[in-house]
Structures are given as C-alpha cells and as structure tokens.
Amino acid sequence: MDLTFEASRALDHADPVAAMRAEFHFPEAPSGQPATYLCGNSLGLQPRGTVAEVARVLADWQRLAVRAHHGAGTEWLTYQDTLAPSLARLVGAATDEVTAMASLTINLHLLMASFYRPTRDRYAILIEAGSFPSDRYAMSAQLANRGFDPADALVQLAPREGERCLREEDIEAAIQREGGRLALVLLPGVQYLTGQCLDMARLARAAQAVGARFGLDLAHAVGNVPLALHDWGVDFAAWCSYKYLNGGPGATAGLFVHARHHDADLPRLAGWYGNELRTRFQFDERFVPERGAAGWQVSNGPILGMAPLRASLAQFDAVGIDALVDKSRKLTAYLEALIDARLGAAVEVLTPREPARRGAQLSLRARGGREAGRALFEQFTAAGVIGDWREPDVIRLAPAPLYNSFGDCWQAVEAVSARA
Numbered sequence: 001m002d003l004t005f006e007a008s009r010a011l012d013h014a015d016p017v018a019a020m021r022a023e024f025h026f027p028e029a030p031s032g033q034p035a036t037y038l039c040g041n042s043l044g045l046q047p048r049g050t051v052a053e054v055a056r057v058l059a060d061w062q063r064l065a066v067r068a069h070h071g072a073g074t075e076w077l078t079y080q081d082t083l084a085p086s087l088a089r090l091v092g093a094a095t096d097e098v099t100a101m102a103s104l105t106i107n108l109h110l111l112m113a114s115f116y117r118p119t120r121d122r123y124a125i126l127i128e129a130g131s132f133p134s135d136r137y138a139m140s141a142q143l144a145n146r147g148f149d150p151a152d153a154l155v156q157l158a159p160r161e162g163e164r165c166l167r168e169e170d171i172e173a174a175i176q177r178e179g180g181r182l183a184l185v186l187l188p189g190v191q192y193l194t195g196q197c198l199d200m201a202r203l204a205r206a207a208q209a210v211g212a213r214f215g216l217d218l219a220h221a222v223g224n225v226p227l228a229l230h231d232w233g234v235d236f237a238a239w240c241s242y243k244y245l246n247g248g249p250g251a252t253a254g255l256f257v258h259a260r261h262h263d264a265d266l267p268r269l270a271g272w273y274g275n276e277l278r279t280r281f282q283f284d285e286r287f288v289p290e291r292g293a294a295g296w297q298v299s300n301g302p303i304l305g306m307a308p309l310r311a312s313l314a315q316f317d318a319v320g321i322d323a324l325v326d327k328s329r330k331l332t333a334y335l336e337a338l339i340d341a342r343l344g345a346a347v348e349v350l351t352p353r354e355p356a357r358r359g360a361q362l363s364l365r366a367r368g369g370r371e372a373g374r375a376l377f378e379q380f381t382a383a384g385v386i387g388d389w390r391e392p393d394v395i396r397l398a399p400a401p402l403y404n405s406f407g408d409c410w411q412a413v414e415a416v417s418a419r420a
C-alpha cells in the first residue's frame with residue numbers, strides 16, 4: 001500500500017462518500033484548525049442539519065404548543081415512528097421490529113423484564129468478563145431483583161490467557177457447558193475496548209440451541225457494521241445513538257424485538273406510550289400493547305432528543321449502510337497499514353485484523369506499557385488528534401466513514417510518528 005500523503009489525497013479523491021464530510025461540524029484543535037476527529041466510537045460529530053431539525057421542533061412548540069402533538073407536519077405523537085424505517089435499515093430488521101426510545105441501559109432493563117424469565121433450574125446469564133460496566137451492573141441487578149446471587153448466576157467469559165479478544169468457539173463451548181441452567185446470553189455486537197465484531201448469527205444459534213434467549217448490546221455496532229438482526233434470529237437488542245449514529249450526547253436510543261415475539265403475551269414494564277396508538281387516548285383501564293417493538297415504549301418520547309437523530313438518519317439513508325461499510329473497511333485497513341508501518345515499534349493493534357471481525361475502531365496497546373501509552377496519547381491530543389484512552393493501556397482510534405477521510409488517518413499517524 002502506498003502510504004504517502006499524495007496517495008491519501010488520491011484515495012479521498014476517489015471516495016464516493018467524501019462529500020458527506022462537509023455536512024459535519026468539527027471541533028477545533030489547539031492550533032485553531034479543525035481537529036483530526038477519530039472518536040466517533042465515543043461521541044459522533046454533529047451533522048450540519050441538526051440545528052435546523054431541533055429549531056423546527058422548538059418553533060413548533062412556540063407556534064403550536066400542545067397542538068403540535070397532533071398538528072399536521074409536526075408528528076410529535078408519532079415522531080419515533082418516523083425514525084423506525086431508517087433504524088430498521090441499519091440493523092437489518094422490519095420496521096415494526098424497532099423503535100426509538102429512552103436510553104441504552106434503561107432499554108436493556110426493559111427488555112430483560114420481558115426476556116429474562118428465570119426458573120428455578122434455568123436462571124443464569126452469560127456475558128463477557130470484559131463487558132461494558134453498565135451491562136454488568138444491569139445484569140447483576142436483574143439477577144439480584146429476581147433473588148439470584150450474581151456470584152453464581154452471572155457467568156462471565158474471559159478471553160484465553162494472553163489474548164485480548166474472545167474466540168467464538170470458546171463462547172459456544174461455554175454456552176454448551178452452562179446449557180441447561182442458561183436463561184440468557186447477552187453479548188456486544190462490537191466489543192467496546194478491542195473493537196472486535198462478534199459473529200452474532202453463529203452465537204445466536206448457539207444460545208438458542210440450548211434453550212437460552214440471545215440479546216445484543218449494539219452500542220458500538222449500529223451504524224458501524226452490517227447487521228441482519230431479523231435473519232440472524234436475535235431475540236432482542238438495544239443500542240445508543242450518540243456514537244456512530246451521531247444523534248448527540250445522551251441521544252434517544254433504540255431497541256429491537258424479533259417478530260416471532262410480537263404475538264407472544266410477554267410480560268413487560270408497561271407505560272401508556274406502549275399502548276396501541278388506536279386506543280391510547282381512550283385511557284382504558286386495560287393495557288393493550290402496540291404490536292411490535294413500539295409496544296415496549298413506556299413514556300411519551302423526548303421530541304427534542306429525537307430531532308438530532310432524525311437529521312443524522314437522513315444522512316445514513318442518503319449514503320446507505322452498504323456504501324458506508326465498503327468505505328469503512330478501506331479506511332480502517334488504511335489506518336492499520338499506516339500504524340503498522342510507522343508506529344508498529346511503539347504499539348500493537350489489539351483489534352482483529354480481518355475486516356469482517358471489526359468495524360471502524362482500532363485499539364492500540366503501547367508496547368512500552370501504560371506510561372508509554374499515556375505519553376503517546378498525549379502526543380496525539382497535543383497534535384489535534386482526538387481519540388480516546390481506556391485504562392489500563394488502550395488508545396482507541398475510530399475513522400468514521402461518514403465524515404473521516406484517508407487524509408485524517410494519514411494526518412493522525414504523521415502527527416506522532418516522528419516522536420514515537
């Protein structure tokens with residue numbers, strides 16, 4: 001691969017998605033120039049269309065106040081339904097299998113109320129030992145709430161000694177080992193620390209083969225890697241919208257419930273917005289859930305929190321996830337080649353090398369230990385490269401294909417390689 005600056009320019013020139021970059025606001029580097037932003041795995045950039053979309057909601061509130069719930073063109077009553085088709089395309093689902101609502105951990109709890117139905121014999125939950133803390137806290141709390149001891153009932157699977165990524169065959173073996181007592185398997189689509197993308201279809205089959213339910217935390221996967229939740233038979237999934245989906249800090253999250261559960265009379269932590277729209281305002285005594293994922297809604301949606309997502313999803317629709325994934329694989333491979341060639345003596349790439357086993361993120365571990373890693377991270381920061389640091393020793397860099405360029409990757413590595 002040609003790793004010169006001129007070659008990065010040529011790659012950007014040939015990139016069919018390149019024009020999207022101009023549709024985003026970039027933060028400033030210490031130099032006053034736009035920063036080299038490689039942190040979309042943490043908080044995506046603000047689309048230029050966001051302000052107008054939020055302003056539209058504010059203007060409707062001014063002009064129409066309560067009447068905007070039902071007003072033509074304002075759609076507050078069904079605002080989340082306008083997001084569902086785009087979300088469905090991103091996660092590989094039917095429109096009625098997804099809904100935009102609440103936040104990621106809250107949605108996991110709500111989904112657990114329906115999908116974690118422990119019995120005396122089948123009660124354990126399998127997660128990865130390195131799972132995002134919120135997931136572990138939530139699963140432990142669910143176990144404790146149902147009277148189980150997490151020390152026994154939370155099965156935590158770690159990578160092999162000396163390895164950072166989990167192997168699918170080891171997860172399968174653990175699922176089989178736990179077999180009869182396993183109620184639920186909850187895994188990430190893309191692991192937050194290593195950037196590893198798991199084979200979700202394979203693991204869904206393994207969990208369901210022993211009679212367990214299979215759920216996904218897609219925080220780092222949605223808008224990043226190809227997903228086919230319906231065809232993979234995933235029981236349920238939840239995600240946040242502030243990372244690759246560029247929905248803004250604390251943005252309204254989303255969830256998926258597979259169609260095969262839509263007719264089941266599943267218990268749920270109901271609220272009035274989950275009641276079918278047809279009778280919602282009749283205020284009946286009895287709760288009749290809306291069919292599909294929308295029936296898991298609880299409260300009326302935060303319109304101001306959803307407006308940025310609407311602007312962002314329009315961009316995803318304009319480009320299409322296939323074109324994005326195609327660019328993403330090239331972009332990440334290009335950053336990987338630059339790191340190997342120019343920073344390889346200083347850092348090791350923890351993320352899997354195969355394009356299908358990762359998304360946009362590369363996780364780097366400093367060969368010289370934590371202090372060397374911190375020093376390198378600070379060099380990145382001083383040079384206007386925004387990535388992030390995860391204790392104890394990982395720098396994460398994520399070129400997001402909607403707004404990052406091959407030039408960004410070149411610039412990031414150039415900024416520190418003279419001193420690394």
Ligand SMILES: Cc1ncc(COP(=O)(O)O)c(C=O)c1O
Nearest residue numbers: 103104105106132134192219240
């Ligand atoms: C993998 C994963 N799970 C859960 C969360 C928690 O999300 P929230 O605070 O939106 O509930 C995060 C946040 O970054 C995450 O990365």
